[in-house]
Amino acid sequence: MTGIGDDCSVLRIPPDREVLVTTDFSLEGVHFRREWHPPESVGHRCLTRGLSDIAAMGGEPLAAFLSLALPAKLPQRWVDGFLKGFLELAKQFGVELAGGDTSQSLAGIQGDVVVLGSIPKGKATLRSGARPGDRIYVTGALGAAAATLDLLCSGRKKKLQPTLFPGHFFPQPRIDVGRILREKKIASAMIDISDGLSTDLRHVCEESGVGAVAWEETVPRATLGRRGEPVDLRFALHGGDDYELLFTAAERVRVPSEIGGVRITAIGRIMRRRQVVLIHTNHSSSRLEPLGWEHFR
Protein backbone atom coordinates (compact mmCIF):
# COMPACT_ATOMS: atom_id res chain seq x y z
CA MET A 1 0.00 0.00 0.00
CA THR A 2 1.24 3.46 -0.96
CA GLY A 3 -0.65 6.65 -1.53
CA ILE A 4 -1.40 7.59 2.10
CA GLY A 5 -1.70 11.36 1.93
CA ASP A 6 -2.32 11.15 -1.81
CA ASP A 7 -5.44 11.55 -3.92
CA CYS A 8 -5.97 7.79 -4.08
CA SER A 9 -4.83 4.75 -2.15
CA VAL A 10 -2.73 2.40 -4.25
CA LEU A 11 -3.17 -1.32 -3.61
CA ARG A 12 -1.23 -4.21 -5.01
CA ILE A 13 -3.45 -7.23 -5.73
CA PRO A 14 -1.78 -10.65 -5.42
CA PRO A 15 -1.24 -12.20 -8.89
CA ASP A 16 -3.98 -14.46 -10.27
CA ARG A 17 -6.55 -12.99 -7.94
CA GLU A 18 -9.61 -10.86 -8.53
CA VAL A 19 -10.75 -7.89 -6.46
CA LEU A 20 -13.89 -8.03 -4.34
CA VAL A 21 -15.60 -4.75 -3.49
CA THR A 22 -18.44 -4.11 -1.10
CA THR A 23 -19.83 -0.88 0.30
CA ASP A 24 -22.27 -0.36 3.19
CA PHE A 25 -23.85 2.62 4.87
CA SER A 26 -24.10 2.96 8.64
CA LEU A 27 -26.46 5.82 9.34
CA GLU A 28 -27.56 7.10 12.72
CA GLY A 29 -31.27 6.51 13.26
CA VAL A 30 -31.35 3.92 10.47
CA HIS A 31 -28.63 1.40 11.35
CA PHE A 32 -27.87 2.46 14.91
CA ARG A 33 -28.95 4.81 17.66
CA ARG A 34 -26.55 6.69 19.86
CA GLU A 35 -28.63 6.02 22.99
CA TRP A 36 -28.62 2.27 22.39
CA HIS A 37 -25.27 1.57 20.80
CA PRO A 38 -21.95 2.42 22.38
CA PRO A 39 -19.54 3.87 19.79
CA GLU A 40 -17.32 0.76 19.95
CA SER A 41 -20.32 -1.30 18.82
CA VAL A 42 -21.15 1.12 15.97
CA GLY A 43 -17.54 0.95 14.71
CA HIS A 44 -17.46 -2.83 15.01
CA ARG A 45 -20.84 -3.38 13.33
CA CYS A 46 -20.18 -1.14 10.34
CA LEU A 47 -16.98 -3.02 9.50
CA THR A 48 -18.66 -6.39 10.15
CA ARG A 49 -21.18 -5.63 7.41
CA GLY A 50 -18.42 -5.28 4.81
CA LEU A 51 -16.31 -8.18 6.07
CA SER A 52 -19.36 -10.41 6.04
CA ASP A 53 -19.94 -9.63 2.35
CA ILE A 54 -16.36 -10.70 1.63
CA ALA A 55 -16.95 -13.89 3.66
CA ALA A 56 -20.07 -14.66 1.63
CA MET A 57 -17.99 -14.83 -1.57
CA GLY A 58 -15.35 -17.02 0.09
CA GLY A 59 -12.85 -14.17 -0.17
CA GLU A 60 -10.14 -12.71 1.99
CA PRO A 61 -10.33 -9.07 3.11
CA LEU A 62 -7.47 -6.74 2.18
CA ALA A 63 -8.29 -3.17 3.08
CA ALA A 64 -11.09 -1.01 4.41
CA PHE A 65 -12.04 2.58 3.55
CA LEU A 66 -14.00 4.58 6.08
CA SER A 67 -16.01 7.67 5.19
CA LEU A 68 -17.42 9.48 8.18
CA ALA A 69 -19.62 12.59 8.33
CA LEU A 70 -19.87 13.91 11.87
CA PRO A 71 -22.03 16.59 13.50
CA ALA A 72 -20.00 19.57 14.72
CA LYS A 73 -20.96 19.00 18.36
CA LEU A 74 -20.11 15.29 18.52
CA PRO A 75 -17.74 14.63 21.47
CA GLN A 76 -14.28 13.45 20.45
CA ARG A 77 -14.62 10.47 22.79
CA TRP A 78 -17.44 9.16 20.59
CA VAL A 79 -15.12 9.21 17.58
CA ASP A 80 -12.34 7.58 19.63
CA GLY A 81 -14.70 4.80 20.74
CA PHE A 82 -15.96 4.28 17.20
CA LEU A 83 -12.42 3.97 15.84
CA LYS A 84 -11.46 1.61 18.67
CA GLY A 85 -14.30 -0.76 17.76
CA PHE A 86 -13.56 -0.45 14.05
CA LEU A 87 -9.79 -0.89 14.30
CA GLU A 88 -9.90 -3.81 16.75
CA LEU A 89 -12.02 -5.80 14.33
CA ALA A 90 -9.83 -4.69 11.40
CA LYS A 91 -6.73 -5.90 13.25
CA GLN A 92 -8.38 -9.23 14.05
CA PHE A 93 -8.76 -9.91 10.33
CA GLY A 94 -5.52 -8.26 9.14
CA VAL A 95 -7.42 -5.52 7.33
CA GLU A 96 -5.68 -2.20 6.76
CA LEU A 97 -7.60 1.07 7.07
CA ALA A 98 -6.38 2.44 3.76
CA GLY A 99 -8.35 5.62 3.24
CA GLY A 100 -11.74 7.25 3.25
CA ASP A 101 -13.29 10.66 3.50
CA THR A 102 -14.42 12.96 6.28
CA SER A 103 -17.03 15.67 6.26
CA GLN A 104 -19.14 17.70 8.57
CA SER A 105 -22.68 16.39 8.89
CA LEU A 106 -25.67 18.66 9.32
CA ALA A 107 -27.77 15.83 10.77
CA GLY A 108 -26.55 12.76 12.58
CA ILE A 109 -23.54 10.51 12.21
CA GLN A 110 -23.17 9.06 8.72
CA GLY A 111 -20.70 6.34 7.90
CA ASP A 112 -19.95 4.47 4.72
CA VAL A 113 -17.54 1.58 4.76
CA VAL A 114 -15.90 0.03 1.71
CA VAL A 115 -14.06 -3.26 2.05
CA LEU A 116 -11.76 -4.58 -0.65
CA GLY A 117 -10.90 -8.25 -0.68
CA SER A 118 -9.33 -10.72 -3.05
CA ILE A 119 -10.10 -14.18 -4.32
CA PRO A 120 -8.45 -16.56 -6.81
CA LYS A 121 -9.64 -15.77 -10.34
CA GLY A 122 -13.07 -17.20 -11.14
CA LYS A 123 -13.44 -18.85 -7.72
CA ALA A 124 -15.92 -16.51 -6.00
CA THR A 125 -18.86 -18.39 -4.49
CA LEU A 126 -21.92 -16.71 -6.00
CA ARG A 127 -25.57 -16.72 -5.05
CA SER A 128 -26.43 -18.30 -8.36
CA GLY A 129 -24.84 -21.73 -7.90
CA ALA A 130 -27.62 -23.61 -6.04
CA ARG A 131 -29.01 -26.67 -7.86
CA PRO A 132 -32.10 -28.83 -7.19
CA GLY A 133 -31.20 -31.50 -4.64
CA ASP A 134 -28.55 -29.38 -2.90
CA ARG A 135 -28.74 -29.24 0.88
CA ILE A 136 -29.14 -25.85 2.58
CA TYR A 137 -26.96 -24.99 5.57
CA VAL A 138 -26.46 -22.09 7.96
CA THR A 139 -23.54 -21.28 10.23
CA GLY A 140 -23.91 -20.53 13.96
CA ALA A 141 -27.32 -19.63 15.36
CA LEU A 142 -29.85 -17.08 14.14
CA GLY A 143 -32.02 -14.32 15.54
CA ALA A 144 -29.88 -12.84 18.33
CA ALA A 145 -29.41 -9.48 16.64
CA ALA A 146 -33.09 -8.97 15.81
CA ALA A 147 -34.34 -10.25 19.18
CA THR A 148 -32.00 -7.80 20.92
CA LEU A 149 -33.22 -4.98 18.72
CA ASP A 150 -36.78 -5.95 19.57
CA LEU A 151 -35.96 -5.69 23.27
CA LEU A 152 -34.58 -2.20 22.66
CA CYS A 153 -37.49 -1.12 20.45
CA SER A 154 -40.12 -2.44 22.87
CA GLY A 155 -38.98 0.06 25.47
CA ARG A 156 -38.87 -2.70 28.09
CA LYS A 157 -35.13 -2.17 28.24
CA LYS A 158 -33.69 1.28 27.77
CA LYS A 159 -30.11 0.08 27.67
CA LEU A 160 -28.60 -3.36 27.36
CA GLN A 161 -25.19 -4.49 28.47
CA PRO A 162 -23.40 -5.12 25.17
CA THR A 163 -21.28 -8.01 26.48
CA LEU A 164 -24.47 -9.96 27.31
CA PHE A 165 -25.83 -9.42 23.79
CA PRO A 166 -22.76 -9.85 21.58
CA GLY A 167 -24.82 -11.13 18.62
CA HIS A 168 -26.32 -7.67 18.23
CA PHE A 169 -23.56 -5.40 19.48
CA PHE A 170 -20.46 -7.25 18.30
CA PRO A 171 -21.39 -9.74 15.54
CA GLN A 172 -18.53 -11.78 14.09
CA PRO A 173 -18.06 -11.96 10.32
CA ARG A 174 -17.51 -15.58 9.20
CA ILE A 175 -14.41 -14.95 7.12
CA ASP A 176 -12.62 -18.24 7.90
CA VAL A 177 -15.72 -20.37 7.44
CA GLY A 178 -16.50 -18.72 4.09
CA ARG A 179 -12.94 -19.17 2.84
CA ILE A 180 -12.78 -22.83 3.89
CA LEU A 181 -16.17 -23.58 2.29
CA ARG A 182 -14.83 -22.11 -0.95
CA GLU A 183 -11.35 -23.69 -0.78
CA LYS A 184 -12.72 -27.17 -0.07
CA LYS A 185 -15.31 -26.72 -2.82
CA ILE A 186 -18.11 -27.45 -0.36
CA ALA A 187 -20.47 -24.54 -1.10
CA SER A 188 -22.33 -24.40 -4.42
CA ALA A 189 -23.90 -21.02 -3.51
CA MET A 190 -23.46 -18.67 -0.57
CA ILE A 191 -24.84 -15.46 0.94
CA ASP A 192 -24.55 -13.78 4.30
CA ILE A 193 -27.68 -13.49 6.42
CA SER A 194 -27.85 -9.73 6.75
CA ASP A 195 -31.50 -9.21 5.75
CA GLY A 196 -32.88 -12.31 7.50
CA LEU A 197 -32.98 -16.01 6.58
CA SER A 198 -36.31 -15.77 4.74
CA THR A 199 -35.11 -12.88 2.57
CA ASP A 200 -31.58 -14.14 1.95
CA LEU A 201 -32.72 -17.68 1.12
CA ARG A 202 -35.08 -16.06 -1.39
CA HIS A 203 -32.15 -14.15 -2.90
CA VAL A 204 -30.24 -17.41 -3.44
CA CYS A 205 -33.29 -19.09 -4.98
CA GLU A 206 -33.96 -16.16 -7.31
CA GLU A 207 -30.36 -15.89 -8.48
CA SER A 208 -30.13 -19.66 -8.95
CA GLY A 209 -33.57 -20.06 -10.58
CA VAL A 210 -34.69 -22.66 -8.02
CA GLY A 211 -36.93 -23.06 -4.96
CA ALA A 212 -36.36 -24.41 -1.48
CA VAL A 213 -37.92 -26.23 1.40
CA ALA A 214 -36.76 -25.66 4.99
CA TRP A 215 -37.68 -27.38 8.24
CA GLU A 216 -38.69 -25.02 11.03
CA GLU A 217 -37.41 -27.28 13.81
CA THR A 218 -33.92 -27.48 12.32
CA VAL A 219 -33.33 -23.70 12.18
CA PRO A 220 -30.73 -23.05 14.90
CA ARG A 221 -32.05 -20.39 17.25
CA ALA A 222 -29.66 -18.13 19.14
CA THR A 223 -29.94 -17.82 22.90
CA LEU A 224 -30.07 -14.45 24.54
CA GLY A 225 -28.90 -12.61 27.62
CA ARG A 226 -27.92 -13.93 31.01
CA ARG A 227 -30.57 -16.65 31.11
CA GLY A 228 -29.69 -18.03 27.71
CA GLU A 229 -33.25 -18.47 26.45
CA PRO A 230 -33.69 -19.33 22.78
CA VAL A 231 -35.12 -16.48 20.70
CA ASP A 232 -38.57 -16.59 19.11
CA LEU A 233 -38.69 -18.45 15.81
CA ARG A 234 -39.70 -15.25 13.96
CA PHE A 235 -36.35 -13.65 14.83
CA ALA A 236 -34.43 -16.69 13.59
CA LEU A 237 -36.48 -16.78 10.37
CA HIS A 238 -36.70 -13.09 9.55
CA GLY A 239 -34.20 -11.24 11.72
CA GLY A 240 -31.30 -9.57 9.96
CA ASP A 241 -27.85 -8.47 11.01
CA ASP A 242 -26.69 -11.85 12.36
CA TYR A 243 -23.99 -12.07 9.68
CA GLU A 244 -24.04 -15.84 9.69
CA LEU A 245 -23.62 -17.56 6.31
CA LEU A 246 -26.27 -19.42 4.36
CA PHE A 247 -24.88 -21.86 1.81
CA THR A 248 -25.88 -24.78 -0.31
CA ALA A 249 -23.91 -27.95 -1.06
CA ALA A 250 -24.48 -30.83 -3.45
CA GLU A 251 -25.96 -33.93 -1.81
CA ARG A 252 -22.79 -35.99 -2.39
CA VAL A 253 -20.54 -33.41 -0.69
CA ARG A 254 -19.57 -34.17 2.92
CA VAL A 255 -20.29 -31.10 5.03
CA PRO A 256 -18.64 -31.03 8.47
CA SER A 257 -20.86 -30.30 11.49
CA GLU A 258 -18.45 -27.61 12.60
CA ILE A 259 -15.79 -25.41 10.95
CA GLY A 260 -13.27 -23.54 13.08
CA GLY A 261 -15.53 -23.75 16.13
CA VAL A 262 -18.61 -22.53 14.24
CA ARG A 263 -21.53 -24.96 14.09
CA ILE A 264 -22.92 -25.89 10.65
CA THR A 265 -26.58 -26.91 10.53
CA ALA A 266 -28.58 -28.41 7.65
CA ILE A 267 -31.97 -26.69 7.46
CA GLY A 268 -33.44 -27.71 4.13
CA ARG A 269 -33.12 -28.61 0.46
CA ILE A 270 -33.09 -26.84 -2.85
CA MET A 271 -36.06 -27.79 -5.06
CA ARG A 272 -36.76 -27.41 -8.73
CA ARG A 273 -40.13 -25.73 -8.15
CA ARG A 274 -39.58 -22.00 -7.68
CA GLN A 275 -41.14 -21.42 -4.30
CA VAL A 276 -39.78 -21.31 -0.78
CA VAL A 277 -41.70 -23.52 1.65
CA LEU A 278 -41.35 -23.87 5.41
CA ILE A 279 -42.37 -27.16 7.04
CA HIS A 280 -43.64 -26.52 10.53
CA THR A 281 -43.11 -28.63 13.66
CA ASN A 282 -46.70 -29.92 13.39
CA HIS A 283 -45.92 -31.19 9.85
CA SER A 284 -48.07 -28.52 8.15
CA SER A 285 -46.33 -26.27 5.67
CA SER A 286 -46.60 -22.73 4.35
CA ARG A 287 -44.82 -20.34 2.02
CA LEU A 288 -41.80 -18.75 3.70
CA GLU A 289 -42.44 -15.12 2.84
CA PRO A 290 -39.38 -12.85 2.76
CA LEU A 291 -40.15 -10.71 5.80
CA GLY A 292 -36.60 -9.46 6.08
CA TRP A 293 -35.95 -7.32 9.07
CA GLU A 294 -36.54 -3.69 8.20
CA HIS A 295 -34.06 -1.74 10.21
CA PHE A 296 -35.85 -0.29 13.23
CA ARG A 297 -39.23 0.03 11.51
Next chain:
Amino acid sequence: MTGIGDDCSVLRIPPDREVLVTTDFSLEGVHFRREWHPPESVGHRCLTRGLSDIAAMGGEPLAAFLSLALPAKLPQRWVDGFLKGFLELAKQFGVELAGGDTSQSLAGIQGDVVVLGSIPKGKATLRSGARPGDRIYVTGALGAAAATLDLLCSGRKKKLQPTLFPGHFFPQPRIDVGRILREKKIASAMIDISDGLSTDLRHVCEESGVGAVAWEETVPRATLGRRGEPVDLRFALHGGDDYELLFTAAERVRVPSEIGGVRITAIGRIMRRRQVVLIHTNHSSSRLEPLGWEHFR
Protein backbone atom coordinates in the same frame (compact mmCIF):
# COMPACT_ATOMS: atom_id res chain seq x y z
CA MET B 1 -17.12 -7.86 -13.86
CA THR B 2 -19.30 -10.47 -12.20
CA GLY B 3 -21.10 -10.45 -8.89
CA ILE B 4 -24.03 -8.18 -9.83
CA GLY B 5 -26.74 -9.32 -7.43
CA ASP B 6 -24.09 -10.87 -5.17
CA ASP B 7 -22.65 -9.81 -1.84
CA CYS B 8 -19.62 -8.24 -3.54
CA SER B 9 -18.71 -7.01 -6.98
CA VAL B 10 -15.87 -8.99 -8.52
CA LEU B 11 -13.39 -7.04 -10.65
CA ARG B 12 -10.55 -8.33 -12.76
CA ILE B 13 -7.53 -6.04 -12.68
CA PRO B 14 -5.36 -5.96 -15.82
CA PRO B 15 -2.04 -7.80 -15.20
CA ASP B 16 0.93 -5.75 -13.97
CA ARG B 17 -1.32 -3.00 -12.74
CA GLU B 18 -2.16 -1.72 -9.29
CA VAL B 19 -5.55 -0.68 -8.00
CA LEU B 20 -6.40 2.93 -7.20
CA VAL B 21 -9.19 3.59 -4.72
CA THR B 22 -10.83 6.87 -3.82
CA THR B 23 -13.98 7.61 -1.87
CA ASP B 24 -15.90 10.89 -1.56
CA PHE B 25 -19.02 12.03 0.22
CA SER B 26 -21.65 14.21 -1.43
CA LEU B 27 -23.96 15.42 1.30
CA GLU B 28 -26.94 17.72 0.92
CA GLY B 29 -26.33 21.04 2.66
CA VAL B 30 -22.58 20.40 2.76
CA HIS B 31 -21.58 19.67 -0.85
CA PHE B 32 -24.74 20.73 -2.63
CA ARG B 33 -28.14 22.30 -2.09
CA ARG B 34 -31.29 21.09 -3.73
CA GLU B 35 -32.50 24.65 -4.43
CA TRP B 36 -29.25 25.55 -6.20
CA HIS B 37 -28.16 22.36 -7.90
CA PRO B 38 -30.27 20.45 -10.40
CA PRO B 39 -30.05 16.68 -9.75
CA GLU B 40 -28.07 16.14 -12.98
CA SER B 41 -25.39 18.47 -11.61
CA VAL B 42 -25.30 16.70 -8.23
CA GLY B 43 -24.85 13.31 -9.94
CA HIS B 44 -22.19 14.69 -12.27
CA ARG B 45 -20.25 16.48 -9.54
CA CYS B 46 -20.12 13.57 -7.12
CA LEU B 47 -18.59 11.31 -9.76
CA THR B 48 -16.23 14.08 -10.93
CA ARG B 49 -14.71 14.19 -7.43
CA GLY B 50 -13.69 10.55 -7.61
CA LEU B 51 -12.58 10.62 -11.26
CA SER B 52 -10.46 13.68 -10.53
CA ASP B 53 -8.62 11.77 -7.77
CA ILE B 54 -7.84 9.02 -10.28
CA ALA B 55 -6.63 11.69 -12.76
CA ALA B 56 -4.33 13.17 -10.12
CA MET B 57 -2.44 9.86 -9.84
CA GLY B 58 -2.18 9.53 -13.63
CA GLY B 59 -4.51 6.52 -13.49
CA GLU B 60 -7.37 5.19 -15.56
CA PRO B 61 -10.82 4.73 -14.00
CA LEU B 62 -12.38 1.26 -14.03
CA ALA B 63 -15.55 1.19 -11.98
CA ALA B 64 -17.68 3.33 -9.69
CA PHE B 65 -19.72 2.36 -6.63
CA LEU B 66 -22.59 4.59 -5.61
CA SER B 67 -24.10 4.57 -2.13
CA LEU B 68 -27.20 6.70 -1.81
CA ALA B 69 -29.35 7.40 1.24
CA LEU B 70 -32.58 9.13 0.27
CA PRO B 71 -35.37 10.79 2.26
CA ALA B 72 -38.69 8.92 1.97
CA LYS B 73 -40.43 11.88 0.34
CA LEU B 74 -37.84 12.56 -2.37
CA PRO B 75 -39.52 12.64 -5.79
CA GLN B 76 -38.45 9.84 -8.12
CA ARG B 77 -37.62 12.42 -10.79
CA TRP B 78 -34.85 13.77 -8.56
CA VAL B 79 -33.28 10.29 -8.42
CA ASP B 80 -33.71 9.90 -12.19
CA GLY B 81 -32.00 13.23 -12.82
CA PHE B 82 -29.18 12.39 -10.43
CA LEU B 83 -28.55 9.04 -12.16
CA LYS B 84 -28.69 10.71 -15.58
CA GLY B 85 -25.92 13.13 -14.59
CA PHE B 86 -23.91 10.38 -12.93
CA LEU B 87 -24.23 7.83 -15.73
CA GLU B 88 -23.57 10.26 -18.58
CA LEU B 89 -20.23 11.18 -17.04
CA ALA B 90 -19.50 7.52 -16.28
CA LYS B 91 -20.16 6.62 -19.90
CA GLN B 92 -17.93 9.43 -21.13
CA PHE B 93 -15.00 7.86 -19.30
CA GLY B 94 -15.91 4.19 -19.82
CA VAL B 95 -16.60 3.69 -16.12
CA GLU B 96 -18.99 0.94 -15.07
CA LEU B 97 -21.41 1.48 -12.18
CA ALA B 98 -20.50 -1.77 -10.44
CA GLY B 99 -22.32 -1.63 -7.13
CA GLY B 100 -23.11 0.40 -4.06
CA ASP B 101 -25.65 0.56 -1.30
CA THR B 102 -29.02 2.20 -0.77
CA SER B 103 -30.72 3.25 2.42
CA GLN B 104 -33.46 5.46 3.67
CA SER B 105 -32.19 8.76 5.02
CA LEU B 106 -33.80 10.51 7.97
CA ALA B 107 -32.28 13.86 6.96
CA GLY B 108 -31.27 14.97 3.50
CA ILE B 109 -29.73 13.23 0.53
CA GLN B 110 -26.46 11.50 1.33
CA GLY B 111 -24.20 10.09 -1.33
CA ASP B 112 -20.85 8.38 -1.15
CA VAL B 113 -18.99 7.54 -4.33
CA VAL B 114 -16.10 5.12 -4.62
CA VAL B 115 -14.06 5.02 -7.80
CA LEU B 116 -11.63 2.22 -8.59
CA GLY B 117 -8.95 2.77 -11.14
CA SER B 118 -5.78 1.09 -12.28
CA ILE B 119 -2.24 2.13 -13.05
CA PRO B 120 0.93 0.28 -14.12
CA LYS B 121 2.76 -1.05 -11.04
CA GLY B 122 4.80 1.58 -9.23
CA LYS B 123 3.93 4.34 -11.72
CA ALA B 124 1.39 6.38 -9.74
CA THR B 125 2.25 10.09 -9.71
CA LEU B 126 2.36 10.99 -6.03
CA ARG B 127 2.23 14.30 -4.20
CA SER B 128 5.67 13.62 -2.77
CA GLY B 129 7.77 13.84 -5.94
CA ALA B 130 8.37 17.61 -6.20
CA ARG B 131 12.06 18.67 -6.06
CA PRO B 132 13.68 22.10 -5.64
CA GLY B 133 13.96 23.75 -9.05
CA ASP B 134 10.88 21.99 -10.47
CA ARG B 135 8.39 24.22 -12.28
CA ILE B 136 4.78 24.34 -11.04
CA TYR B 137 1.93 24.06 -13.54
CA VAL B 138 -1.85 24.06 -13.52
CA THR B 139 -4.32 22.84 -16.13
CA GLY B 140 -7.19 24.95 -17.44
CA ALA B 141 -8.33 28.02 -15.51
CA LEU B 142 -9.14 28.39 -11.83
CA GLY B 143 -11.85 29.87 -9.64
CA ALA B 144 -15.03 29.33 -11.67
CA ALA B 145 -16.57 26.89 -9.20
CA ALA B 146 -15.94 29.04 -6.12
CA ALA B 147 -16.95 32.30 -7.81
CA THR B 148 -20.21 30.68 -8.86
CA LEU B 149 -20.79 29.42 -5.35
CA ASP B 150 -20.12 32.91 -4.06
CA LEU B 151 -22.80 34.28 -6.41
CA LEU B 152 -25.24 31.71 -5.02
CA CYS B 153 -24.25 32.32 -1.39
CA SER B 154 -24.45 36.11 -1.73
CA GLY B 155 -28.15 35.85 -2.43
CA ARG B 156 -27.75 38.18 -5.42
CA LYS B 157 -28.73 35.25 -7.61
CA LYS B 158 -31.25 32.74 -6.37
CA LYS B 159 -30.75 30.39 -9.28
CA LEU B 160 -28.15 30.22 -12.00
CA GLN B 161 -28.45 28.64 -15.39
CA PRO B 162 -26.11 25.64 -15.14
CA THR B 163 -25.03 25.74 -18.79
CA LEU B 164 -23.66 29.27 -18.28
CA PHE B 165 -21.65 28.16 -15.24
CA PRO B 166 -20.31 24.75 -16.27
CA GLY B 167 -17.20 25.08 -14.08
CA HIS B 168 -19.38 24.84 -11.01
CA PHE B 169 -22.27 22.67 -12.18
CA PHE B 170 -20.52 20.30 -14.57
CA PRO B 171 -16.75 20.30 -13.89
CA GLN B 172 -14.65 18.02 -16.10
CA PRO B 173 -12.18 15.60 -14.50
CA ARG B 174 -8.79 15.77 -16.26
CA ILE B 175 -8.36 12.04 -16.79
CA ASP B 176 -6.61 12.24 -20.18
CA VAL B 177 -4.28 15.04 -19.15
CA GLY B 178 -3.28 13.20 -15.96
CA ARG B 179 -2.63 9.97 -17.82
CA ILE B 180 -0.54 11.66 -20.52
CA LEU B 181 1.50 13.60 -17.93
CA ARG B 182 2.28 10.26 -16.24
CA GLU B 183 2.90 8.25 -19.43
CA LYS B 184 5.27 10.85 -20.87
CA LYS B 185 7.03 11.11 -17.50
CA ILE B 186 6.38 14.87 -17.44
CA ALA B 187 4.97 15.27 -13.91
CA SER B 188 7.22 14.78 -10.87
CA ALA B 189 4.29 15.34 -8.47
CA MET B 190 0.59 15.85 -9.02
CA ILE B 191 -2.63 16.67 -7.14
CA ASP B 192 -6.10 17.75 -8.16
CA ILE B 193 -7.26 21.22 -7.13
CA SER B 194 -10.29 20.26 -5.08
CA ASP B 195 -9.56 22.30 -1.94
CA GLY B 196 -8.12 25.37 -3.71
CA LEU B 197 -4.73 26.17 -5.21
CA SER B 198 -3.29 27.56 -1.97
CA THR B 199 -4.25 24.48 0.02
CA ASP B 200 -3.38 21.90 -2.61
CA LEU B 201 0.00 23.48 -3.43
CA ARG B 202 0.66 23.33 0.32
CA HIS B 203 -0.20 19.60 0.30
CA VAL B 204 2.35 18.96 -2.45
CA CYS B 205 5.02 20.98 -0.60
CA GLU B 206 4.38 19.19 2.68
CA GLU B 207 4.42 15.71 1.16
CA SER B 208 7.56 16.55 -0.85
CA GLY B 209 9.36 18.37 1.99
CA VAL B 210 9.86 21.52 -0.10
CA GLY B 211 8.53 25.08 -0.49
CA ALA B 212 7.25 27.04 -3.47
CA VAL B 213 6.99 30.46 -5.02
CA ALA B 214 4.12 31.39 -7.32
CA TRP B 215 3.47 34.49 -9.42
CA GLU B 216 0.03 36.02 -8.93
CA GLU B 217 -0.18 37.35 -12.47
CA THR B 218 0.46 33.96 -14.04
CA VAL B 219 -2.40 32.17 -12.25
CA PRO B 220 -4.97 31.48 -15.00
CA ARG B 221 -8.32 32.90 -13.93
CA ALA B 222 -11.57 31.41 -15.17
CA THR B 223 -14.16 33.59 -16.81
CA LEU B 224 -17.74 33.47 -15.71
CA GLY B 225 -21.26 33.70 -17.07
CA ARG B 226 -22.56 35.29 -20.23
CA ARG B 227 -20.21 38.27 -20.09
CA GLY B 228 -17.10 36.17 -19.62
CA GLU B 229 -15.48 38.31 -16.92
CA PRO B 230 -12.43 36.87 -15.19
CA VAL B 231 -13.09 35.83 -11.59
CA ASP B 232 -11.54 37.59 -8.60
CA LEU B 233 -8.01 36.48 -7.81
CA ARG B 234 -9.11 35.11 -4.41
CA PHE B 235 -11.33 32.54 -6.12
CA ALA B 236 -8.49 31.41 -8.38
CA LEU B 237 -6.09 31.21 -5.42
CA HIS B 238 -8.33 29.65 -2.78
CA GLY B 239 -11.44 28.36 -4.51
CA GLY B 240 -11.99 24.61 -4.50
CA ASP B 241 -13.96 22.21 -6.65
CA ASP B 242 -12.42 23.23 -9.97
CA TYR B 243 -10.90 19.76 -10.41
CA GLU B 244 -8.04 21.09 -12.48
CA LEU B 245 -4.64 19.46 -11.93
CA LEU B 246 -1.63 21.00 -10.25
CA PHE B 247 1.67 19.34 -11.14
CA THR B 248 5.38 19.90 -11.00
CA ALA B 249 8.00 19.05 -13.63
CA ALA B 250 11.78 19.11 -13.60
CA GLU B 251 13.30 22.19 -15.25
CA ARG B 252 14.82 20.16 -18.11
CA VAL B 253 11.46 18.54 -19.02
CA ARG B 254 9.62 20.08 -21.97
CA VAL B 255 6.03 20.77 -20.93
CA PRO B 256 3.56 21.41 -23.77
CA SER B 257 1.39 24.54 -23.53
CA GLU B 258 -1.69 22.44 -24.16
CA ILE B 259 -2.66 18.77 -23.78
CA GLY B 260 -5.78 17.42 -25.49
CA GLY B 261 -7.27 20.91 -25.76
CA VAL B 262 -6.56 21.77 -22.11
CA ARG B 263 -4.24 24.72 -21.50
CA ILE B 264 -1.16 24.15 -19.31
CA THR B 265 0.19 27.21 -17.47
CA ALA B 266 3.42 27.60 -15.50
CA ILE B 267 2.70 29.48 -12.28
CA GLY B 268 5.80 29.08 -10.14
CA ARG B 269 8.77 27.09 -8.91
CA ILE B 270 9.53 24.62 -6.18
CA MET B 271 12.05 25.95 -3.63
CA ARG B 272 14.21 24.29 -1.04
CA ARG B 273 13.00 26.59 1.75
CA ARG B 274 9.79 25.18 3.22
CA GLN B 275 7.41 28.07 2.76
CA VAL B 276 4.91 28.98 0.07
CA VAL B 277 5.29 32.53 -1.21
CA LEU B 278 3.12 34.51 -3.61
CA ILE B 279 4.71 37.29 -5.66
CA HIS B 280 2.16 40.00 -6.33
CA THR B 281 1.71 42.05 -9.48
CA ASN B 282 3.33 45.05 -7.77
CA HIS B 283 6.45 42.92 -7.08
CA SER B 284 5.81 42.68 -3.34
CA SER B 285 5.44 39.22 -1.88
CA SER B 286 3.62 37.49 0.96
CA ARG B 287 3.05 34.04 2.36
CA LEU B 288 0.37 32.16 0.42
CA GLU B 289 -1.75 30.92 3.32
CA PRO B 290 -3.84 27.82 2.65
CA LEU B 291 -7.30 29.37 2.73
CA GLY B 292 -8.88 26.43 1.00
CA TRP B 293 -12.50 26.87 0.20
CA GLU B 294 -14.61 25.56 3.05
CA HIS B 295 -17.71 24.13 1.47
CA PHE B 296 -20.50 26.68 1.87
CA ARG B 297 -19.18 28.12 5.16
